[in-house]
Amino acid sequence: MGRVKLPIGPQHPALKEPENFTITLDGERVVDVDIRIGYTHRGIEKLMESRTYTQNLYLVERICGICSYAHVENFTQNVEEILGIQIPKRAEYIRTLFLELERLHSHFLWLGVAGHEIGFDTLFMYTWQDREVVQDLLEMISGNRVNYAMNAIGGVRRDVCVEHQKKVLQGMDYLEKRAGYYKEVAINEKTILARAENVGILKTKDALKYTAVGPTARASGITVDIRKDDPYASYLDTPFDVITTNTNDVLGRVVVRVLEIFESIKIIRYLMAHLPAGEIVTKAPRKVPEGESISHTEAPRGEDFHYLRSNGTEKPERYKVRTPTLANLPALAEMLKGTYLADVPIIVAAIDPCMGCMDRVLVLKGNEKPGELVDGERLRRYSIKWYAERGWKA
Amino acid sequence: MTTTEELITEVLKGFPVQVKRERRVFLTIPRNDLIKTMNILSSELNIQHLSTITARDTGNDLEILYHFLLKGVVITIRTTCPKNDPTVDSIVSVFPSAILYERELHDILGIVPNGHPDLRRLVLPDEWVGGYPLRKDWKQPAEQEAEE
Numbered sequence: 181m182g183r184v185k186l187p188i189g190p191q192h193p194a195l196k197e198p199e200n201f202t203i204t205l206d207g208e209r210v211v212d213v214d215i216r217i218g219y220t221h222r223g224i225e226k227l228m229e230s231r232t233y234t235q236n237l238y239l240v241e242r243i244c245g246i247c248s249y250a251h252v253e254n255f256t257q258n259v260e261e262i263l264g265i266q267i268p269k270r271a272e273y274i275r276t277l278f279l280e281l282e283r284l285h286s287h288f289l290w291l292g293v294a295g296h297e298i299g300f301d302t303l304f305m306y307t308w309q310d311r312e313v314v315q316d317l318l319e320m321i322s323g324n325r326v327n328y329a330m331n332a333i334g335g336v337r338r339d340v341c342v343e344h345q346k347k348v349l350q351g352m353d354y355l356e357k358r359a360g361y362y363k364e365v366a367i368n369e370k371t372i373l374a375r376a377e378n379v380g381i382l383k384t385k386d387a388l389k390y391t392a393v394g395p396t397a398r399a400s401g402i403t404v405d406i407r408k409d410d411p412y413a414s415y416l417d418t419p420f421d422v423i424t425t426n427t428n429d430v431l432g433r434v435v436v437r438v439l440e441i442f443e444s445i446k447i448i449r450y451l452m453a454h455l456p457a458g459e460i461v462t463k464a465p466r467k468v469p470e471g472e473s474i475s476h477t478e479a480p481r482g483e484d485f486h487y488l489r490s491n492g493t494e495k496p497e498r499y500k501v502r503t504p505t506l507a508n509l510p511a512l513a514e515m516l517k518g519t520y521l522a523d524v525p526i527i528v529a530a531i532d533p534c535m536g537c538m539d540r541v542l543v544l545k546g547n548e549k550p551g552e553l554v555d556g557e558r559l560r561r562y563s564i565k566w567y568a569e570r571g572w573k574a
Numbered sequence: 575m576t577t578t579e580e581l582i583t584e585v586l587k588g589f590p591v592q593v594k595r596e597r598r599v600f601l602t603i604p605r606n607d608l609i610k611t612m613n614i615l616s617s618e619l620n621i622q623h624l625s626t627i628t629a630r631d632t633g634n635d636l637e638i639l640y641h642f643l644l645k646g647v648v649i650t651i652r653t654t655c656p657k658n659d660p661t662v663d664s665i666v667s668v669f670p671s672a673i674l675y676e677r678e679l680h681d682i683l684g685i686v687p688n689g690h691p692d693l694r695r696l697v698l699p700d701e702w703v704g705g706y707p708l709r710k711d712w713k714q715p716a717e718q719e720a721e722e
Contacts, residue, residue, distance in 0.1 A: 218699065225708065226712075389671070391671035410597050410648070502626035510671055510673060
């Protein structure tokens with residue numbers, strides 16, 4: 181049988197977000213893969229140049245709906261570095277608390293998605309129910325389940341009171357018990373072993389060659405964790421271990437994330453026990469002097485890299501964001517080669533991809549014509565017309 | 575200064591290395607020296623982690639920054655190319671992970687990495703004819719229409 185080219189996406193029932201994989205198959209085996217991204221490109225970097233630093237706080241957060249806090253943490257760290265501001269110790273601890281709560285909910289969410297991709301939907305139901313505990317804690321402190329709007333330039337916007345601390349610790353007790361169960365399941369459950377063991381191999385040398393980041397790199401035996409390598413927030417004070425495995429497969433990526441849940445719980449307990457007293461925010465000027473700064477954090481998916489160039493005004497000159505999913509794509513292409521088509525969804529899910537969501541629409545009329553930008557108002561009118569033509573009333 | 579920074583300064587002796595703060599090292603080089611410098615980073619410092627490549631429009635020139643990570647130290651190599659000749663050697667042969675980042679530069683700022691194996695678009699649509707959005711003189715299609 182000859183080789184078959186199979187396009188998956190950008191719109192496909194099995195994909196959670198728009199992306200495109202062109203997979204070349206020889207029978208059931210994947211021989212080549214081409215990944216096309218950009219379907220959710222929203223031009224945030226350009227948009228940031230026309231907004232003030234305060235406005236950008238909330239725009240940056242919307243780069244991603246899951247690891248939103250890692251982005252806003254990078255942004256505030258960059259601005260604070262150029263301003264030369266040292267934020268209060270208490271604010272550092274609260275920021276670390278949010279970074280770890282975010283990792284918890286992201287890892288629980290991922291575990292569910294991984295279960296779903298291998299047809300183990302019970303796991304999906306269980307973990308997403310447990311994730312609600314984290315979401316409730318986030319909502320209790322910040323008022324929001326996602327995009328917490330917690331950071332201000334110079335500190336945080338909301339304090340953590342004694343009552344909150346008690347609830348957070350109760351939540352951790354519950355989650356630790358649940359994570360213990362998932363650890364058992366990940367290591368012993370036949371369904372998971374059959375679908376994840378020796379699947380999606382990424383050798384250590386390839387992970388290094390393509391600069392894989394986060395749990396993907398750590399499951400290939402690379403000890404890389406920005407929290408330890410280049411400590412930010414309060415990670416220098418906080419004891420925790422970097423989890424690695426050397427199985428190089430999807431199972432390794434499951435194990436790394438499950439064990440990281442325990443580390444996050446450990447960090448959060450430490451933070452709650454040692455939360456320093458004092459202010460939560462220092463005053464920051466609106467204008468940022470000329471300068472440049474680099475900040476990177478260990479987001480749930482890996483190294484999240486931001487670069488800021490300021491020009492002395494209230495708006496940035498250039499802002500650059502590199503999300504961990506982009507860094508992991510070349511490694512993903514490597515993992516997919518030589519695998520079975522049926523394993524493609526779980527291998528893709530194992531890097532925990534996050535493509536962001538749509539903000540501005542680009543309508544393409546045929547292949548030869550240039551793209552046309554459509555704003556919200558025109559889109560609204562178009563949809564009213566579309567429904568009206570079909571006999572619906574808006 | 576930590577030992578990693580001392581090592582970097584030692585290996586890159588003769589280059590204008592600037593340690594901006596703890597764990598942040600910057601180095602400015604002419605674009606003709608790019609591959610030479612990349613080879614030193616790769617073979618002598620044994621760097622494998624390319625975090626990303628940033629570029630920006632500085633008016634007449636385009637500034638390109640290559641960010642590397644070595645034991646927690648971010649090393650940034652800065653180079654520039656003029657806007658009327660926006661080319662620079664591709665570093666993919668030395669650092670394979672640069673492949674997507676260089677495609678992005680080409681896509682949004684119009685920088686041509688010489689010797690890059692695959693310069694298709696990355697974030698913009700294949701049919702895009704609207705120029706290079708991250709250049710400072712770029713205007714949104716709607717703004718252009720209003721002016722015409």
